[in-house]
Amino acid sequence: MSGPNSDYDPVEVAALQPEAVDAARDAALAAIRSAADLEQLKQVRADHAGDRSPLALANREIGALPPQARKEAGQRVGKARGEVSRALAERQEVLQAEHEARILVEETVDVTLPTDRLPVGARHPITTAAELIADIFVAMGWEVAEGPLIEAEWLNFDALNMGPDHPARTMQDTFWTSPGGDADIDDVHGAGTGVVLRTQTSPVQARTMLTQQPPIYIVAPGRVFRTDEYDATHSPMFHQVEGLAVDEGISMAHLKGTLDHFAAQMFGEGVTTRFRPSYFPFTEPSAEVDLLCFVCKGTGTTDGQACRTCRGEGWIEWGGCGVVNPRVLVACGIDPERYTGFAFGMGIDRTLMFRHGISDLRALFEGDVRFTSAFGSEL
Missing domain, CATH: 3.30.930.10 (Bira Bifunctional Protein; Domain 2)
Structure with missing residues (x-):
């Protein structure tokens, strides 16, 4: 009776190579840092953390690997996606604060200015x-x-x-x-x-x-x-x-x-x-x-x-x-x-x-x- 076969034929998936994952992560982090406002950050989120982003597509390829190789690849991709998510949240907080501060300045109302509205009536x-x-x-x-x-x-x-x-x-x-x-x-x-x-x-x-x-x-x-x-x-x-x-x-x-x-x-x-x-x-x-x-x-x-x-x-x-x-x-x-x-x-x-x-x-x-x-x- 023969024992279990621990050998497997390696399957090359380019998107899961360490160099490819690191490159996708670095590109995402650079795009996040360069987002100047909330609207740009929204587009960056779609491009680098959405369903069609490079890291999301790489995650889908894990299933094509032999069982013995999936753990290492999953950890590598998961770590990269986690770094991107944290960077997005931090940038979101910064840009949101800047947006609210800008609104307070740009939309300030001078309550001492005369109004052309009809005055509120009062009963005698x-x-x-x-x-x-x-x-x-x-x-x-x-x-x-x-x-x-x-x-x-x-x-x-x-x-x-x-x-x-x-x-x-x-x-x-x-x-x-x-x-x-x-x-x-x-x-x-x-x-x-x-x-x-x-x-x-x-x-x-x-x-x-x-x-x-x-x-x-x-x-x-x-x-x-x-x-x-x-x-x-x-x-x-x-x-x-x-x-x-x-x-x-x-x-x-x-x-x-x-x-x-x-x-x-x-x-x-x-x-x-x-x-x-x-x-x-x-x-x-x-x-x-x-x-x-x-x-x-x-x-x-x-x-x-x-x-x-x-x-x-x-x-x-x-x-x-x-x-x-x-x-x-x-x-x-x-x-x-x-x-x-x-x-x-x-x-x-x-x-x-x-x-x-x-x-x-x-x-x-x-x-x-x-x-x-x-x-x-x-x-």
Whole structure:
């Protein structure tokens, strides 16, 4: 029995000769070093490391060798291809860094140059403030109510328990668009039938009670008009938000809780309200609403000095409120023996000034786009 034959006939494959492999490797390395940019390196990769490159073709010829010669040839070709791959990766990293540095220089934008694009618009802060307030009460289950800007004298005054001699009905406080009619017409409601620019949003409350039976929970933001001087803290046209709740068992406690929630939503957690006894003809009892200073948190001082926002008092006057006067309920056709309610009102403009530190009321009305643009689309 004969033993294994360890002899073989050598097969000459030119591409696998050491000289040929070294030459292909050196040519590839030289091409990689000479690539000036990423595009050239991409072509070098295809020529010297692609499927049709000399080293790739040599690798395919290994199978033509006798088994005993394949190991040495495979190691030789694999080593050469590895050197080419490492060189490609290193050159890629260098050229990529150079490319990014060049882009930063060539594509630099001067952000200080004027632009010819249309400026981004902005909503008026009073509009967004009114919508924010409405959203707060809608989230509590209330409804938003609206009414006309030109209002009947009876709805603006008489239905709200403001008699004919009330000082608010004089020309000093009210814009009259039409004076009251003759005595016979006046006697229909026992009061005048003139027409005014509404001095408050309270007529919206009266209109709601005349057309809707309790339970009633409404908030009424809108424009109002009074004959005030136009200065840093007054305007003949401004904005109010009023709320009305009429239901069985309504008390001052419900009013206090509602306003505390409103204050916290507008000015931040921990901001509450306090009541000071006051008088309003449409509520009884009535109170002035003070807001805990959201800057000094009621201490009256900031950084060791008197707080500028509340002037050292710790509280800021915010609006008025009270339990709905039974006479108002009767005038609007609601049984005061069964139902009670509360009402409140405060200026949207003043609330906005508090919230954003606006010192001059006139900035809200003069239409300067630089002012409104600072607020953007949301408060």
